[in-house]
Amino acid sequence: MKIRRVIGAGAVALAMTTTALVVTPQAASAATGGCNGASCNGLDPSGRCDGDAITVASKAVTDGQLDLRYSPSCVANWGRYTPYTRDASFFAAQGKGIYARVTAWNPGGPSYGTAYHAPGVYGSSWSQMVDGRWTACTGVEVVITGSNGDYDSQGWSWGPCY
Incomplete structure (x- = not known):
């Protein structure tokens, strides 16, 4: 009987250790980003979830590239627009700017x-x-903006989804 109790206690200790190993990383990840999954909705990823972010999908759009980003630690996505350097240089030489309204859902x-x-x-x-x-x-x-306050919307580009 004593042998069974020792083995039983060891199995319980092993199960508790295994459980701790499974639960602890998730808790640490959530604490690092301060949010996880739906609790990230509407938050800025910068400084919170962008440290381990990867690009999961990309699409060439007006004057740049649209990326769908994902953070494994926060289990969250967001969109990122980056203008092409050649287009940005062209607009800068004309005294114009690029304003991007980015959305995710x-x-x-x-x-x-x-x-x-x-x-x-x-x-x-x-x-x-x-x-x-x-x-x-x-x-x-x-949106292409001018130095005199004018603007020219290039329209919306949709996608990617992942």
């Missing part, structure tokens, strides 16, 4: 707009985050 859910817009013509702009446990999509409206 889970199909059937609300859309979350721009979290950050890069000043000038060369930086990236990105959307707020959406739940990464579901399919996510992104879109961008590229």
Whole structure:
């Protein structure tokens, strides 16, 4: 009987250790980003979830590239628009700027707009985050701005989804 109790206690200790190993990384990941899945909806990924982000889908759009980003630690997606350097240089030489309105959403859910817009013509702009446990999509409206306050919308580009 004593042998069974020792083995039983060892099995319980092993199960508790295994459980701790499975639960601890998720708790640490959520603590690192401060959000996880749906709790990230509407938040800026910068400094919160962008440290381990990867691009899961890309699409060439007006004057740049639209990426759908994903953070494994936060289980969240967001869109990012980066203008092509040649186009940005062309607009800069004319005294114009590029303003990008980036959005992301889970199909059937609300859309979350721009979290950050890069000043000038060369930086990236990105959307707020959406739940990464579901399919996510992104879109961008590229607007060319003039030094006199005028603007010319290039229209919306939709996708990618992943």
